[in-house]
Amino acid sequence: MSLYEKVSIIVPAYNEEDVLVETIEKMLGEIGEEAELIIVEDGCTDQTPKIAAQLAEKYSQIKHIHFDERQGKATAIKKAFEQAKGEILAFADSDTPSAHENIPKIIEPIKNEDYDIVIGSRHGKNSESQRGLLRKIHTTYTNKTISTILGTGVKDHQCGFKAIKREKYEEIKPELKSDKWFLDIELIYHAKSNGYKLKSVPVKYTSDDESSSAGLEIFPEFFKTIYQLKKSEGKQIKRLEQYFKFGVIGVVGAIINTILLYAFTEYLGMYYMLSAFLSIEAAIISMFFLNNKFTFKPLKKGFEQIIKGLIRSNIIRSVGIIVQLGILYSLTEYFGINYLVSNLAGILIGGIFTFYGEKYHNWN
Numbered sequence: 001m002s003l004y005e006k007v008s009i010i011v012p013a014y015n016e017e018d019v020l021v022e023t024i025e026k027m028l029g030e031i032g033e034e035a036e037l038i039i040v041e042d043g044c045t046d047q048t049p050k051i052a053a054q055l056a057e058k059y060s061q062i063k064h065i066h067f068d069e070r071q072g073k074a075t076a077i078k079k080a081f082e083q084a085k086g087e088i089l090a091f092a093d094s095d096t097p098s099a100h101e102n103i104p105k106i107i108e109p110i111k112n113e114d115y116d117i118v119i120g121s122r123h124g125k126n127s128e129s130q131r132g133l134l135r136k137i138h139t140t141y142t143n144k145t146i147s148t149i150l151g152t153g154v155k156d157h158q159c160g161f162k163a164i165k166r167e168k169y170e171e172i173k174p175e176l177k178s179d180k181w182f183l184d185i186e187l188i189y190h191a192k193s194n195g196y197k198l199k200s201v202p203v204k205y206t207s208d209d210e211s212s213s214a215g216l217e218i219f220p221e222f223f224k225t226i227y228q229l230k231k232s233e234g235k236q237i238k239r240l241e242q243y244f245k246f247g248v249i250g251v252v253g254a255i256i257n258t259i260l261l262y263a264f265t266e267y268l269g270m271y272y273m274l275s276a277f278l279s280i281e282a283a284i285i286s287m288f289f290l291n292n293k294f295t296f297k298p299l300k301k302g303f304e305q306i307i308k309g310l311i312r313s314n315i316i317r318s319v320g321i322i323v324q325l326g327i328l329y330s331l332t333e334y335f336g337i338n339y340l341v342s343n344l345a346g347i348l349i350g351g352i353f354t355f356y357g358e359k360y361h362n363w364n
Helices: 020-031 048-058 073-083 099-113 133-150 166-175 183-193 218-231 238-267 272-294 303-316 318-335 339-361
Strands: 007-013 036-042 062-067 088-092 117-121 128-130 161-165 198-202 204-206
Touching: 007 020, 007 073, 007 099, 020 036, 020 048, 020 099, 036 048, 036 073, 048 062, 062 073, 073 088, 073 183, 088 099, 088 166, 099 117, 099 161, 099 198, 099 204, 117 183, 133 183, 133 218, 133 339, 161 166, 161 183, 166 183, 183 198, 183 218, 238 272, 238 339, 272 303, 272 318, 272 339, 303 318, 303 339, 318 339
Parallel strands: 007 036, 007 088, 036 062, 117 198, 128 204
Antiparallel strands: 088 161, 117 161
């Protein structure tokens, strides 16, 4: 059996009029006439629907699915899967020029190595990812958080290149609740939970940081998805609640940190790195008492316990502080980014280290 026989590849497209023809024709050059290719677009405001229809008319193996109103990427892919004929179901981003190069990478392990699901990864050895620095920082932190909470062990959950055996997809389909952004996370989580044979492969990926149509509206669905998946385990979600409280207190600490950084730098005339050190320590002390009160089981009362707790908190957070200061300095001095923005980026990256350090070494 050839590589692409009985394969259906879904290409979700939203306002991709500038790249769709080139992407699809490169894909066809890779897969030949064997695989089924389905372009699904919804709620586009440009010429993408017209271009997709023309491609479907020109090439017999292409199917075009159109929705007048925005369905959401997850819903569009799931509806396309329902109409697909292949025994292997895959989806591939349409907004990266290297899409055609990644298709064989996600199909071959299923066909030749009998994996159940294969996911593309933009992180790790042998991957070729060209994205902005802040985008990389954001995705690295987010993926580490998802992997830690859900126990997936995966470095990249939302790369737009994945393939799964139809029989396995049908088994977990009733559990897939996302309608917009987080079908990827659900697929990986349920595949791991059901013991499916999963492989992560490095992919080549280029994307414009401004190209995503997602905005702040993704965050409610993100937290809802994570909460529902943890709840589905039938276990207590105490750790998830701790993450939430720790995160809220972290935001409070970030506000304290930023206000003091600005005040010390702008009003007292301090060098911003010295201001950062003082504002960080003030934030650590504030977060220690808030976490002791609201997040973890409080330490035993007494001056000695509190002092020891503060000392441990400072030691534990030292790694996060070094990372934060390094990012603050690098982004400010080498990339010309405003020091307040640079500081917030540093806080974001350092947060993942501090939660587990505080949890297991201070409030164990």
